[in-house]
Amino acid sequence: MTAEGMTTAAGAAADDDRTRSISRRIAAGAWASVEFKIGFFGFLGILLMALVWPEISALDPTAMNVRARQLPPLFLGEGWTWAHPLGTDQLGRDMLLRSLVGLRYSLLIGISTVLLMLAIGGLVGLFAGYRGGLTDTVLMRITDAQLSIPMIILAIAILGVARPTIPAIILVLGLSGWPVYARVMRSVVMAERKKEYVRGAKVLGASDTRIMFRMLLPLCLTPIAFVAVLDVARMMIFEAVLGFLGLGVQPPTPTFGNIIADGRKYLVNAWWIATMPGVFLFITLASLNLMGAALERSRNRVFGGVG
Amino acid sequence: MIDRRRFLGAAGAGLGLTQINPRFFIDSAYAQAGQPIVFLSAENITGNWDPTAHTTLSQKNIEGYVMGFLARAPMRPEDPGEMNYELAESIELLDGSRLQITLKSGITFHDGEPFSARDVKATFEYGAQPDRPAQWYPGPTDSFEVTTPDDLTVIVDTSKGGYSASLFIFLAAYLPMMSAKDIEAGPDGPLSQRLNGTGPFRFVEQRGNDTILEAFPDYFQGAPKVSGVTFSFVGDATTRILSMLNGQASIIERLEPEQLETLEQEPNIKFSKLVSVENKYLWFRCSKPPFDNPLLRKAACHAIDRSIILEILGEAGSPSSNFISPIKFGYIDLENYPEYDPEECQRLLAEAGYPGGEGLPELEYITSVGFYPKTKEYGEIITALLQEQGFPVTLNVMEVAAWNERLYDRPGGGPGHMIDCGWSTGSPEPDLVLRTHFHSSSKRITGIVDEEIDAALDRERSAATLEEREQLIQTDLTPMLADKAPAYSLFTSVMIHAIQSDLDGLFIYPDGSIDASEADFA
């Protein structure tokens, strides 16, 4: 959900209910709830900050000032300064700036990874569930095989040798994380496939491709999308775990992963270094979850499901 | 001999009794009497117990507990050359090429075999074999001759090799004495299976990441007071600190300044800070472009502000301006050592044909994370400083194993263009660093082949007296190295150990090995 899409949806809330498309109605319904607004503004705020602040700030997220290292955030401890509202890290870099830039990269990694997982898992699940039979058996055995290798083993095995760059990390995480989606997708598709409207569409002359991609995919993606939000956070954390193992994004590029991983050593002396990204992560995730939950409720209302 | 063990009077020592605390789980697990010392190591050990098969510091430290040495070098900055005899009664130069070692009597190995001149001869000859990974200077086995006139006398004759026998003096503190019987048993014999020495602790077994040592009651200087030493590899620095904090560890090594700060607030922890034999270097890959050009290497050196690095390192680093540690024989603050000078850097860059860094290829700077303190942090600083001067550097931070795989020179030059590494040897002998790294016969990391340096190294090795040798090192060899800059020594490490306050009587050597023969829990 982009900020842009949301604003238009909000703007449309004033329009006549009848002529509006379904997606707009869902958005409008969600918009009506306080929770959604909190989540939306929280997310928008944090996103805007991440996009704008590093551009206009006079500071540089990679500029070190060793003499001003480990300054605490505002009003906490000794030596805080307005110049660094969230303090500085072990090399005297501004934590606010680093967290925001880190958020950019972490979101990039988290979202792209989940999109990749969704794309692969969704397709595999779609084909397995729709085609059934041998296709299903073969695809699902591959999925099981992939699922049975812990993602982290695969990730460190590959990243340990091929040096970790952002695209490499996205690729590895995406390629190892898809099986869960494939399984979910498959079960949803199998349930939907038996429904009459699919049969109806066939009689209408719709090709398999059309049924799979135009009818089933959008339908099955929505419930999965809500799981995916949780996974975006999980992938952001996962990147942090890789950073912790020394297999994360390389400095000086800040990501939540390497900020937390590097700051971990200073947890006792300078707790804010490793904690700030976590706070940002929580705010981002809580906003996403709030929006997601509100959207889900609104969607259920519009589609006549349970509220 | 008498003053070779100094009780730790270092910071924080002797502060009160152990705090009483409801650690019911821990207490139940640790309450037994005669508890061993638990040492947490930052570095993994190899699986091969043959002391000549590795250069791994942590394993050298284990050998420090188990093995005996002819002499030990406490290497304090006041007197870097000081040597205390251990297994040797005396070490004397008979003439320029002959060294006589007299041994103490009545010493036995842990396996019960008596220690004699035979063992010294076998150790010297085995340890100098060219195929030994830890092959030690001064020359291969066929360049000297060892004779044993009686069971307690060893004479080393270096006339074949053409170098001074005095070189063996400092090495006495470097090579642990192995049993001739073990060496004779050959490659598949017990040498690689277990440690067998004359030291205060006996090797029991390796249990996962833990090396279990127990007190050797027949130690010739008296049985140790503690029941043993458990030497554990714990890869994560934070984990080590935490186990120190909750009392599970007795000693931890390689503290970072912030961790020191954390622990200093604890009343029951004391510290040992020692300027070590280890210098940290920025090694240039001298055998491939662009750093085959000394001008460029020097330009890079001038781009680096070592004072910032030292600031980051805090107490973990000590300034030094030479390629060897101040506690090594022959150290001097070099006058021509490259200092931070952007203008000079730009000048050299232009002279090398890369004005402002123009035309330089993408440069890779490899560093490790997890072992040495602050490598990543100062790596980032060095990267930033080099970039400031126009070097297109990218930093590549690797976990130790990957870094290790890339560390050494190989045909066509090692990976990357610069790599971070320290070098530490438990002896005042400077050639263990200089010859190892900069002689074209060894060129471990840099891959440098330079006839002038080779000649300078040979000159100082062949010096007739220690004084002359010191002179040559200080005025001939190291200034030349500073000029050609095959590597850039950044600082000398300060080894910081944290020790539970109730553990007294430890002696820590500047290479990190510990004498715990008189240690005891208060």
Add this chain to the structure above:
Amino acid sequence: MSVDPLIEVRGLTVAAGDRVILDDISLSLAPRAILGLIGESGSGKTVLAQALVNWLPAGLRITKGEIRYRGRDVLTLPRAEARRLRGREIGYVGANPAGALDPTLSVGSQLVEKLRAVEPGVSKQEARDRAIALLGAVHIPSPEMRFHEYPFQYSGGMMQRAMIVDAMISNPALLVADNITQPLDVTIGAQIIKLMRELTEQFDTAILFVSSSLPTVADLAGDILVLSNGAIVEHQPAPSLVATPRHPYTEKLIAELPTLWTDRGVGTPREHAPDAPAIMSIRQVSKTYEAAGKSPFGAKRRIQAVRNADFDVFEGENFGVVGESGCGKSTLMRLLTGLEPPDSGQVLFEGRDLAVQHGAALRATRQRLQLVLQDPYSSLPPQTSIGDIIAEPLHIHAIGGRRERRRRALDMMGEVGLARALYDELPAGLSAGQRQRVNVARAMILEPRLLIMDETLSALDQTEQAKLLDLFERLQAQHNFTYVFISHDIAMVRRVCGRIAVMYLGEVVELALNQRLFFDPGHPYSKALLSAAPTLEERRYRPEDCLLEGEPPSPIDLPPGCAFASRCPSAFARCRTENPPAFPRGHHDRAECFLLDPAHTSPLQKARPDA
């Protein structure tokens, strides 16, 4: 009446927010009586049934009135007591037996659980014995074994009986039966009705029988209440209500009721012109499914869904296929529409085999061969707007541009009687009837020549059915469609179809012209089917004479011989060993029964009333 009423309702009003669902309802029910409650869907009859047990869905509220059970006000009882009263004194059986029990526990254990929850004193053994005894009483075969089975192992009819046992196990004085025969096949429904009658006699239970089918209620109940728009419009004893309805609504209800034996001139079944060509021909078609066996090495279980079907559908006619659930209707539908190829035989549409057509050719054929689906709920994609659903076929066949498609969809909506404003709405808000109109519109927008109606009207109440049937007739007159109606509803088929095929366990057991089938059925099963159909008319065939207890055998392990033999009152030795072939009966008519074998003279033929 001298007896105190068992339950008495006075001035009951139920509202959902401001909307009144039930308005000022008063009724009373004497012990051992059966009170019928009839009303179309949306009349509020289920709400009334639920209000009686004080179990209203969230959002509904009783605003006025009282419900007295043996003099006590049910509505003011404390929760725990109300719960016990609900389970123990008043039993409730709902319309949907399928999901009414926890699927993960055996039926028996849940019966025991229920009894012990409402009658805490009963021991496990006692509860078990009672449950098994009652399972036997409702004619569930081998109740001891069935006791341990899980809900999913019960068929719909058996499950409904189990739910009756569940309601009856605490020996309640009142049983509220809410539309319990609706989802069942007619022959099974008839058996349930018979069971209800036995129950009142055997256990002295009073029954409030709620249904949307007047013939069913009239068959069973003493008195009948007619509910319309939340109000009771009429209350009369059953026979007089049918004979002399007083309220116009009741009159309309009776008038709309399709009839089986009397022709009241509500349209004539459409027969094909004598020279009409066959638009679709089914040639010796069989289809067998393989279900995974329980053992990986053992034989697969074969389900013979359709066996040797062979008939023609002629252009312009209304062809009916009737049969009960599991008879192979759905499989036949899939074969006719080319969704699946037959294992053997051919399905020819306009003379060409559907199975050999692919890609564009098949798509072109599909423009002329359309299907209207059965379930109004699952047949529409839930998240697509109505306009898009209807325009979808144009999309698929790449007909017209965006505007053109929208225009045609709107036109079609007008034709089937859907408001244009619904174009952007989701199907979720639609009634079943409206949904089926969407389905019809979607099928018809391609202007096909043959429309297959798979149980299209089954889920609708009779008023809606009547409206849609009118619509079909009008559209047929306009576009000259051929219809194939696949249905279990005898009355509907009687009204609409010119020729009818009767299916039983995968076989077309009889194929006959409308009149011939109803007045001179050739197969005992056809007769049983006819006897079970609910009707207000005087029955031509009595169920007691035509049908034995029991359910159709499983299509997995079909017994040798005639599949109907196990339920056929006229079966004889030969029927159990040999499968009868089709015996022609003139015109295109034929039936598969040895009774028709010229070599055999049966009592049935002798007894034929019009012989």
Add this chain to the structure above:
Amino acid sequence: MFVVTFLVRRLAQGAVIIFLVSFLIFTLLRVVPGDPVRLMAGGMAPEELIEQIAEDMGLRDPIPVQFARYMGGVIQGDLGQSFLRPASGAAVGGAQFDDATRAERAEVLTLIAETAPMTIQLALLSMVFALLIATPIGIAGGLYPGRWPDRLALYLGSLFVSLPNFWLGIVLVLLLSVKLGWLPAIGYGGFAWTILPALVLAIEIAPFILRTLTVSVAQVMQENYIAAATVRGLGRTRIVFAHALKNASVPLLNLLGVQFSLLLGGVLVIEFIFDYPGLGLLTINAVLQRDFPLIQGIAIVTSAAFVLINIIVDLAATAIDPRLDY
């Protein structure tokens, strides 16, 4: 009887999965850059020696040949020997030379067998903790959708999932072990050492249990039989505990089967932080050291564990819901 045939079928499928995993890992490890022989031989070893060792170990044969040889061993229960670890059990690091004097290498199977029980203990305990944390909240959330327990579940889930396990691990050690001195933390000296790491792991898994439970309980509560149970005269407590929870536990069971790898991933990091001598620590060291036979062995063992766990999960699910059949 059905159980037996079910087991036969699933184990056969499991064998296929394990074979696929072996092949995948085997190939992957051999196509990625980075030569294990250099690590084995040490950085200082000359190129000729490296080639020599590689030849001797058959590491220069075509991958299918190597794989066939390897699988031949696996079938006989031989997972090969560690490239680096000696039989004496020492961990290896640093640059050692693969000279003739090197000790005999450790059997992969032995290494795994020594560490696996520790990890199983950790995993089981953390599962218990996770269930203790997540079930009450998850069930409450499912029973009152949209109300505060539901929200609590949502926010708690968001919070837990935002906590990196290695950060949380340190914080908990500082708090519970260092400050309060309640629990030991680092290494392993008895059961008490498992508690803290298990707690951290539990907090990592809890959000997923929370979410699944909330959703599935809410869904089950919409089912016809739950509504019908009221009219059948059953009490609320009985409905929730005997029927709703039983049905809602099937998706949870499936989740546990599917998220097995999540658990293992967590175990890896947590064992590293806590220096807990289990399979996770072994894995990390193996990967960092490029100890291919060990990585392969671990992959095979974990995928076998995955197969077994999923068989157990399916058996349990079938026991709960007989509709699932086998």
